[in-house]
Amino acid sequence: MAIQIYCDECRTSNKLDAKKCRKCGGAFVREKTFRVDVSLKGKRITRQAPNLTLAREIESNLKTELLREEFDITAHKTKKAVTLADVWAKYLPWAKEHKKSWKDDEWNYNRHLQPRFGAKPLENISALDIERMKLELKKGTNKNGNPFTPATIKHQIVLLRRLFNMAAKWRIYNGPNPVSSVELPKLDNMKTEYLSDDEIERLRNVVDSWPCRVTASLVKFGMLTGLRRGELFRLEWPDIDFEHRLITLRTPKGGKTQTIPVSGEAIMVLEQTGRIALQKEAHSPEEVAEISEFVFPNIDGSPRKSIRDPWESIKSKAGLPSDFRFHGLRHSWASRMVSSGVDLAVVQTLMTHKHASTTERYAHLMPNALKRAAEASADIMKSKSTGKVVNLREIE
Numbered sequence: 021m022a023i024q025i026y027c028d029e030c031r032t033s034n035k036l037d038a039k040k041c042r043k044c045g046g047a048f049v050r051e052k053t054f055r056v057d058v059s060l061k062g063k064r065i066t067r068q069a070p071n072l073t074l075a076r077e078i079e080s081n082l083k084t085e086l087l088r089e090e091f092d093i094t095a096h097k098t099k100k101a102v103t104l105a106d107v108w109a110k111y112l113p114w115a116k117e118h119k120k121s122w123k124d125d126e127w128n129y130n131r132h133l134q135p136r137f138g139a140k141p142l143e144n145i146s147a148l149d150i151e152r153m154k155l156e157l158k159k160g161t162n163k164n165g166n167p168f169t170p171a172t173i174k175h176q177i178v179l180l181r182r183l184f185n186m187a188a189k190w191r192i193y194n195g196p197n198p199v200s201s202v203e204l205p206k207l208d209n210m211k212t213e214y215l216s217d218d219e220i221e222r223l224r225n226v227v228d229s230w231p232c233r234v235t236a237s238l239v240k241f242g243m244l245t246g247l248r249r250g251e252l253f254r255l256e257w258p259d260i261d262f263e264h265r266l267i268t269l270r271t272p273k274g275g276k277t278q279t280i281p282v283s284g285e286a287i288m289v290l291e292q293t294g295r296i297a298l299q300k301e302a303h304s305p306e307e308v309a310e311i312s313e314f315v316f317p318n319i320d321g322s323p324r325k326s327i328r329d330p331w332e333s334i335k336s337k338a339g340l341p342s343d344f345r346f347h348g349l350r351h352s353w354a355s356r357m358v359s360s361g362v363d364l365a366v367v368q369t370l371m372t373h374k375h376a377s378t379t380e381r382y383a384h385l386m387p388n389a390l391k392r393a394a395e396a397s398a399d400i401m402k403s404k405s406t407g408k409v410v411n412l413r414e415i416e
Contacts, residue, residue, distance in 0.1 A: 025054060029046050232330065
């Protein structure tokens with residue numbers, strides 16, 4: 021709570037005994053403007069007054085006003101403070117409508133945030149409390165007995181920050197966000213998995229003889245397109261343009277529906293998947309669509325949520341590294357595209373990367389393309405004297 025001299029020129033507050041503005045240097049004349057700043061438990065009110073006497077009177081009134089709001093004078097009891105659990109009760113329904121990953125938020129809140137902060141008023145959650153949580157998680161282990169990764173710790177802090185921001189947006193809390201002064205763990209997300217020629221051959225052999233043909237087709241289609249797991253799970257038959265070899269990805273990770281081309285071999289995999297369903301359950305492609313609109317459904321026709329168990333079995337039989345993820349098929353596909361000389365911008369489009377920086381992790385796989393560009397620079401410099409015109413597209 022304070023009264024300060026207010027500079028009308030640069031709108032800066034100064035100490036009461038200041039002779040000139042600390043920012044613009046303007047001298048304060050006898051007739052000054054005073055700024056009154058009163059705050060209590062996150063709520064802040066500012067007013068201006070033409071003289072010091074009135075400023076002090078305003079300050080006193082504002083203090084009384086804030087205290088009356090803080091306490092129910094007639095009932096002689098403190099207002100109920102908003103807790104993190106109160107915010108979560110409003111946030112979860114909103115997240116279910118607006119976030120595809122709301123279940124991750126629900127898991128993180130119930131597992132980590134609710135036990136620590138659920139019953140706490142927002143105004144009592146400090147940056148120090150959050151730092152303690154970071155330290156506890158760093159020293160703790162998950163249900164498998166492994167240390168929590170920096171990504172897991174970051175998820176908790178990001179969710180807590182979002183809950184504070186939403187509380188402010190919904191005007192149920194007007195205090196500071198303590199997460200703003202907490203440093204997020206640094207992540208190394210540049211892991212790029214890559215399969216050798218021999219590993220790809222072994223994986224294809226296993227997939228070709230795998231008993232569940234729909235699962236086998238899902239893995240093979242992922243190898244040939246580099247699609248994300250969720251995009252494969254959500255792929256529907258109406259999204260396939262067999263004639264033009266196009267597929268439409270609805271609500272991909274970037275959020276914008278996109279149509280991308282795929283190879284003829286990938287289309288053949290889809291045709292075979294359709295024939296498998298046709299032989300088992302239907303008599304026409306139309307009936308296949310009625311049984312399940314999803315290209316790679318569960319046995320009951322519902323959309324898949326996971327491929328973890330069959331992937332672990334396929335991976336083991338193919339002799340792939342134990343830590344090779346299904347997402348590694350996407351990295352391997354992209355790595356081979358870039359190594360074959362495909363432009364990074366084209367790879368970015370096919371992978372539906374929102375930012376070019378995401379695709380640039382594969383740039384180190386383009387040594388031959390860089391060498392060709394370096395050689396071309398010599399020809400470019402010669403072209404002025406020889407009259408030779410160099411077509412840069414020919415050297416790509």
